[in-house]
Amino acid sequence: MSGIPNNFKDLQEEMIQWRRLFHKHPEPAWCEFGTATFVAQSLKKWGFTIYMGQDLICDKRMNLPTQATLDKFYAQALERHDLNKELLEQTKGGYTAVAGVLDNGEGPVKVFRVDMDALAINESQDNEHLPFKKKFASAHDGFMHACGHDAHTAIGLGLAKYLSQHKGSLQGKIIILFQPAEEGLGGMAAVVKHPIFEKVDEAYGFHVWANKEPNEFICGTHGQLASKKFDVEIKGKASHAALAPEKGINAMLPAAEIILSLEKLKADFPSHIRLNIGQMQAGTARNIICPDALLKIETRAGDTITRDKLFNASIQLIEEITKKHACSCNINLVGEAESASSSNDLAKSIQGLVTDTGLFTRCTERELHNTYSEDFCTLMNHVQNSGGKAAFMGIGASNKSGTHHQTDFDIDEEVMVKMVSILAGLSMSK
Ligand SMILES: [Zn+2]
Ligand SMILES: [Zn+2]
Structure with a gap:
């Protein structure tokens, strides 16, 4: 050399x-x-x-x-x-x-x-x-x-x-x-x-x-890119899907609505931002109302202020949707970087x-x-x-x-x- x-x-x-x-x-x-x-x-x-x-x-x-x-x-x-x-x-x-x-x-x-x-x-x-x-x-x-x-x-x-x-x-x-x-x-x-x-x-x-x-x-x-990575744990309630579906709360419904709504949210932000739902885990069996759903999400932006706006808007949306479906949710920050x-x-x-x-x-x-x-x-x-x-x-x-x-x-x-x-x-x- x-x-x-x-x-x-x-x-x-x-x-x-x-x-x-x-x-x-x-x-x-x-x-x-x-x-x-x-x-x-x-x-x-x-x-x-x-x-x-x-x-x-x-x-x-x-x-x-x-x-x-x-x-x-x-x-x-x-x-x-x-x-x-x-x-x-x-x-x-x-x-x-x-x-x-x-x-x-x-x-x-x-x-x-x-x-x-x-x-x-x-x-x-x-x-x-x-x-x-x-x-x-x-x-x-x-x-x-x-x-x-x-x-x-x-x-x-x-x-x-x-x-x-x-x-x-x-x-x-x-x-x-x-x-x-x-x-x-x-x-x-x-x-x-x-x-x-x-x-x-x-x-x-x-x-x-x-x-x-x-x-x-x-x-x-x-x-x-400034980034925030977070997990959303949605809690519903399990129940027999045929015998007593009305006694369950399906956690998959807010999860699905969150995915679609966050995709739409991107349009309110500059085109350089990134918002990705990379993983969803939900449900236990075909005949059980889904009691839990987990979404793994990341947000990124060219500056820390835009990242925080995007993160906060996402969190607000997630909380509104889970509440509407009578579910509770836990949001855990799992990674964070600044620009x-x-x-x-x-x-x-x-x-x-x-x-x-x-x-x-x-x-x-x-x-x-x-x-x-x-x-x-x-x-x-x-x-x-x-x-x-x-x-x-x-x-x-x-x-x-x-x-x-x-x-x-x-x-x-x-x-x-x-x-x-x-x-x-x-x-x-x-
Ligand atoms: Zn690497
Ligand atoms: Zn590396």
């Missing part, structure tokens, strides 16, 4: 091994037991001060999986021989956030955020799919790292190891945050109010993009640094990213609102296979060490 400074080349093989280890053991939101423990024990070995488990998670964890799912993934981590059992114990129950702090006295506080969670997707078993061919495909049936968060975790570790070896060149405090539950948007809100994030001068997040070429770097973004913009001057200085490395032939200062939501936006706003700067970067990682959230998703692993060299440069810049 051309252009990578010699002092980063040593890291490359190790980072590929880490990424493949995480890829083989994908863990969904709040179940990142093995990944978080591996991260914590590595950071500890390299002299970082560790915050993890209940010491780091200081707010409600949205969209926590069922106890059975938590137990299943915890048991899988317990079986592994490469994990420190005392550190693993601290993650029990879904407390899977880890932050490593390297304090070198006077100077700025800089946070680097990586995410660790995988997705509920079955990985491709096609021989053309490199992780399958090279035998590091998912060992957890039904789950897969299909967004590149395995690479993000490896990049975070690569940065940590590099900085621990070059501590003398650092000024100030470096915090590397390994966050859980980025997919579904809930992990950042659970840690952002921790005192270590109170006075941050610079915060950096990034994503590998399989739909962009590896020569491409994005120094900042704006326009990520955010990378700080202009920070994106500009990143562009200067990236251009100087000569590692990328295309380097965009700021790019509109309005087709997804990103949990890092919560930290970006938090840091910017308290006087700091923040940027969300992107690195092209295409290896011509599937794109994000697809069964044959994969990346060019060489981009990981390139990203570490950029992050190390940002860590050490004055």
Whole structure:
């Protein structure tokens, strides 16, 4: 590979091994037991001060999986021989956030955020799919790292190891945050109010993009969609469908009316908004009046105010309809993200640094990213609102296979060490 400074080349093989280890053991939101423990024990070995488990998670964890799912993934981590059992114990129950702090006295506080969670997707078993061919495909049936968060975790570790070896060149405090539950948007809100994030001068997040070429770097973004994700539980009453239908209350009727009414509600909002009812579960049997219905809904908009208007209008409609049908309803917020913009001057200085490395032939200062939501936006706003700067970067990682959230998703692993060299440069810049 051309252009990578010699002092980063040593890291490359190790980072590929880490990424493949995480890829083989994908863990969904709040179940990142093995990944978080591996991260914590590595950071500890390299002299970082560790915050993890209940010491780091200081707010409600949205969209926590069922106890059975938590137990299943915890048991899988317990079986592994490469994990420190005392550190693993601290993650029990879904407390899977880890932050490593390297304090070198006077100077700025800089946070680097990586995410660790995988997705509920079955990985491709096609021989053309490199992780399958090279035998590091998912060992957890039904789950897969299909967004590149395995690479993000490896990049975070690569940065940590590099900085621990070059501590003398650092000024100030470096915090590397390994966050859980980025997919579904809930992990950042659970840690952002921790005192270590109170006075941050610079915060950096990034994503590998399989739909962009590896020569491409994005120094900042704006326009990520603000989102609220919520579950609606509608309660009716069961009864014999022929003997006493009048004694039942059919929860499916308000559910159906809600679906149709929310579709119509979209017309009252700008065309960029997104409102999707992605899942409905209802009923128990053909001959029973349906007593329960569950709707899984998400709302998104280009700004936080429009998101809230859309969310509030949806909730009002849902409550009116369920009341009309004599049902009760419970609405649970399960994920939330804000919209955010990378700080202009920070994106500009990143562009200067990236251009100087000569590692990328295309380097965009700021790019509109309005087709997804990103949990890092919560930290970006938090840091910017308290006087700091923040940027969300992107690195092209295409290896011509599937794109994000697809069964044959994969990346060019060489981009990981390139990203570490950029992050190390940002860590050490004055
Ligand atoms: Zn994703
Ligand atoms: Zn992602």
